[in-house]
Amino acid sequence: MPELGNWLLWLASLTTAYSLIILIIGIRRGRDGANLIASGNNAALAAGGLLTLTAGLLFYNLAASNFRVEYVSHYTSRELPLFYKLSAFWGGQQGSLLLWAWLLALFTVAVLLIYQRKNLPTLPYVIAILMAILLFFNTLLLFVAPPFALLAQIPANGAGLNPLLQHPAMAAHPPLLYLGYVGMAVPLAFALGALLSGHLDDTWVKNVRRWTLIPWFFLTMGIMLGARWAYVELGWGGYWAWDPVENASLMPWLTGTAFLHSIMIQEKKSMLKIWNMVLIIVTFELCIFGTFITRSGIISSVHAFAQSGIGPMFGLFLVTTTVFAVWALSRRVAALRASNKMESLVSRESTFLMNNLVLLGATFAVFWGTIFPLISEAVRGVKITVGAPFFNQVNLPIAMALLALTGIGPVLAWRRSSTENLRKQFAGPLVAAGAGVILLWILGVRHLYAFITMLLAIFVTATIVQEFYRGVRARRQSHQENWLAAVWQLLVRNQRRYGGYVVHFGIVLIFVGISGTAFTSHLEATVRAGEAFAIGPYQVQFAQMQFGQDAAKQWMAAEVRVSREGNFLRTLQPEKRLYVTHEQPTTEVALLSTWRDDLYLVLAGYEEEKQAATFSAYVNPLVVWLWIGGWVMALGTLLALVPLAPRSVNVHASKKPRRTPRLAQPREELIATD
Amino acid sequence: MNSRLKIFLAVIVLVVAIMFLIGSGMNDTMVYYVTAKELKADPVKFVGRGLRLNGKVVANSLTKSAATAFEFAIMADGELVRVRYAGILPDTFKENHEVLLEGEYTGEGVFVARQIFTKCASKYEAVPEHDSTLMQK
Numbered sequence: 001m002p003e004l005g006n007w008l009l010w011l012a013s014l015t016t017a018y019s020l021i022i023l024i025i026g027i028r029r030g031r032d033g034a035n036l037i038a039s040g041n042n043a044a045l046a047a048g049g050l051l052t053l054t055a056g057l058l059f060y061n062l063a064a065s066n067f068r069v070e071y072v073s074h075y076t077s078r079e080l081p082l083f084y085k086l087s088a089f090w091g092g093q094q095g096s097l098l099l100w101a102w103l104l105a106l107f108t109v110a111v112l113l114i115y116q117r118k119n120l121p122t123l124p125y126v127i128a129i130l131m132a133i134l135l136f137f138n139t140l141l142l143f144v145a146p147p148f149a150l151l152a153q154i155p156a157n158g159a160g161l162n163p164l165l166q167h168p169a170m171a172a173h174p175p176l177l178y179l180g181y182v183g184m185a186v187p188l189a190f191a192l193g194a195l196l197s198g199h200l201d202d203t204w205v206k207n208v209r210r211w212t213l214i215p216w217f218f219l220t221m222g223i224m225l226g227a228r229w230a231y232v233e234l235g236w237g238g239y240w241a242w243d244p245v246e247n248a249s250l251m252p253w254l255t256g257t258a259f260l261h262s263i264m265i266q267e268k269k270s271m272l273k274i275w276n277m278v279l280i281i282v283t284f285e286l287c288i289f290g291t292f293i294t295r296s297g298i299i300s301s302v303h304a305f306a307q308s309g310i311g312p313m314f315g316l317f318l319v320t321t322t323v324f325a326v327w328a329l330s331r332r333v334a335a336l337r338a339s340n341k342m343e344s345l346v347s348r349e350s351t352f353l354m355n356n357l358v359l360l361g362a363t364f365a366v367f368w369g370t371i372f373p374l375i376s377e378a379v380r381g382v383k384i385t386v387g388a389p390f391f392n393q394v395n396l397p398i399a400m401a402l403l404a405l406t407g408i409g410p411v412l413a414w415r416r417s418s419t420e421n422l423r424k425q426f427a428g429p430l431v432a433a434g435a436g437v438i439l440l441w442i443l444g445v446r447h448l449y450a451f452i453t454m455l456l457a458i459f460v461t462a463t464i465v466q467e468f469y470r471g472v473r474a475r476r477q478s479h480q481e482n483w484l485a486a487v488w489q490l491l492v493r494n495q496r497r498y499g500g501y502v503v504h505f506g507i508v509l510i511f512v513g514i515s516g517t518a519f520t521s522h523l524e525a526t527v528r529a530g531e532a533f534a535i536g537p538y539q540v541q542f543a544q545m546q547f548g549q550d551a552a553k554q555w556m557a558a559e560v561r562v563s564r565e566g567n568f569l570r571t572l573q574p575e576k577r578l579y580v581t582h583e584q585p586t587t588e589v590a591l592l593s594t595w596r597d598d599l600y601l602v603l604a605g606y607e608e609e610k611q612a613a614t615f616s617a618y619v620n621p622l623v624v625w626l627w628i629g630g631w632v633m634a635l636g637t638l639l640a641l642v643p644l645a646p647r648s649v650n651v652h653a654s655k656k657p658r659r660t661p662r663l664a665q666p667r668e669e670l671i672a673t674d
Numbered sequence: 675m676n677s678r679l680k681i682f683l684a685v686i687v688l689v690v691a692i693m694f695l696i697g698s699g700m701n702d703t704m705v706y707y708v709t710a711k712e713l714k715a716d717p718v719k720f721v722g723r724g725l726r727l728n729g730k731v732v733a734n735s736l737t738k739s740a741a742t743a744f745e746f747a748i749m750a751d752g753e754l755v756r757v758r759y760a761g762i763l764p765d766t767f768k769e770n771h772e773v774l775l776e777g778e779y780t781g782e783g784v785f786v787a788r789q790i791f792t793k794c795a796s797k798y799e800a801v802p803e804h805d806s807t808l809m810q811k
Binding site: 372373602 | 678680688692695699702726740742762768776
């Protein structure tokens with residue numbers, strides 16, 4: 001049945017092309033084009049349906065181990081568990097591209113279903129742009145990377161999925177990232193729709209915020225899961241290596257974060273309109289750029305992606321879309337000029353502007369470091385590269401500035417903060433930070449960056465706690481609610497704001513987790529059975545080696561008894577495996593994770609005759625807070641995104657336009673407390 | 675001072691600071707790609723610099739002086755370079771396979787590798803290979 005796949009792809013592509021063309025004609029006809037636009041919309045829905053069928057067919061062939069399909073035989077094997085057979089959908093290039101196209105089509109369907117009845121004048125433009133992007137992916141699937149290519153001879157078994165990829169985090173990591181990359185097409189389409197149609201009022205801003213938060217959420221989760229996977233699977237003791245592929249996912253996240261903040265300034269103050277357009281265009285292009293650099297092979301990465309014809313295609317797409325977006329923007333520059341001006345350096349707008357610059361600075365540093373080998377070769381003829389040390393050295397101070405702004409920005413007043421406002425907002429957090437200095441000193445934190453980071457973490461947490469406390473106190477006074485009800489009502493009635501604070505708290509935890517890197521200890525030790533070695537507070541005793549094998553692999557596992565400060569904790573089993581289908585051995589890390597630190601053990605080798613095992617051991621302080629921070633961020637984003645009560649949306653919508661910023665009124669939303 | 679001027683100055687200070695960070699970061703951490711030929715032709719030039727060197731591990735050249743101390747040789751464009759490495763060899767390290775070394779060249783003609791990256795000939799895509807320790811401090 002796989003032949004059907006090609007037919008479905010052709011049908012989907014033709015439908016997409018039809019939708020695009022008919023929408024453009026419909027838009028050009030203006031009032032008379034309504035029927036055409038309706039037909040174009042229906043075609044877009046149909047394309048979504050057809051691609052869903054196509055994806056379903058590939059899932060079916062993967063599950064049924066139909067090795068006649070080259071893709072299936074390439075990435076799965078009979079003995080693979082069903083879960084990994086299905087996740088092999090995005091194990092290779094063709095499937096990944098199909099996933100992109102399918103997700104993009106689904107996003108389009110969602111946009112259509114939500115806005116079709118609302119008579120949004122920009123909607124036809126938005127759909128047309130999404131269809132144009134989809135057409136690009138469809139073309140790739142038809143001509144460059146066909147997922148349903150068939151083999152002349154059907155192999156008895158497939159090649160199987162690389163064992164390193166057989167991990168739940170790795171099954172979820174690629175589709176989450178793709179949802180992030182693809183999803184950024186929607187805010188881009190809204191922005192371009194506004195530019196092309198000339199409906200530059202704030203409607204697009206309102207719509208686009210939510211549609212940016214969705215892919216941003218997926219990007220966050222995708223990056224976190226990728227880091228988690230690298231940490232538990234790769235065995236080098238870290239989670240982030242500043243590899244070009246990792247950088248490629250971080251860059252749109254940074255600019256997307258900047259956009260999410262500066263769009264608020266536009267919403268509230270009608271400023272930064274051109275800047276916001278530029279930011280969303282840059283964010284989308286960076287999503288494409290990531291795929292371009294990794295798949296074209298112009299930058300060598302430790303991620304061994306297949307290099308193929310899609311690299312140049314993505315390059316071409318990148319250039320075309322950028323030129324188009326810049327052209328669309330240039331036509332409206334005059335209309336986008338700000339009607340308001342920044343009034344004070346000590347105001348929320350200006351700290352948001354600083355936040356934007358810092359985020360863009362970080363993006364530029366990452367971008368520069370990633371493409372530097374290319375530049376130096378082109379300009380000076382020498383190939384020079386910069387690795388992790390560069391990125392760490394540059395980004396740590398930038399990140400700390402960002403963390404500081406996370407605390408300062410949200411509690412400053414709009415327009416201008418009075419001295420009174422500053423005292424009121426910062427007295428508490430500064431006292432907390434002062435106490436933090438003493439506490440950190442007593443705890444023995446002497447590393448400069450770690451000290452500053454933890455201090456800022458305390459400061460930012462204090463501002464967040466203060467915000468929640470004041471909000472809850474106000475509700476309790478005005479509504480006579482108990483604490484719990486007050487917290488809930490506070491969240492429900494202003495989800496965006498308090499969800500945002502929760503995200504900020506997640507960021508704080510992530511920074512705390514990262515600051516632990518300053519205190520990592522690492523050693524390599526060779527010990528005989530019965531002997532022990534010490535690392536940090538841990539004693540690690542190698543008890544014995546066990547060997548075994550099953551159909552898929554041979555393995556050896558060291559039985560290791562771990563104690564902390566003399567107390568036995570538990571037995572760990574770092575392993576080395578050799579899979580039948582793959583020549584190289586793989587490492588199974590043993591991890592003992594606590595809130596204080598992780599003991600991370602890798603079995604590096606074993607000498608039979610001496611009965612001596614070599615271990616690579618790490619003690620990584622505070623890492624667990626990084627993962628917890630990731631989950632807190634996800635929770636906060638959902639809180640800001642998913643309406644908890646139908647009323648909250650209405651309250652929000654009706655309240656906003658009436659809100660006028662007042663001088664010396666620190667928190668408009670908290671009038672009751674003041 | 676006018677508020678807008680203050681904001682403008684703050685922006686300038688920020689941009690200059692970030693540029694400075696990037697510039698000084700580059701100077702401290704640059705690593706040059708060299709070929710074995712360049713290295714042999716003018717060894718003095720490269721001593722003390724961060725270097726990346728590509729080559730194929732020579733068969734039977736691997737010796738082990740301790741559990742985590744290795745010596746081997748790599749071959750690239752007809753030149754043989756001796757390599758010393760203290761640490762754990764990546765799982766993907768194999769004789770006759772391509773490796774990418776990062777480290778320094780000593781005067782006595784030995785390349786001291788700090789990190790070994792391997793490019794396995796795997797046909798599987800999306801397989802990251804940071805089996806070597808990528809983030810050494």
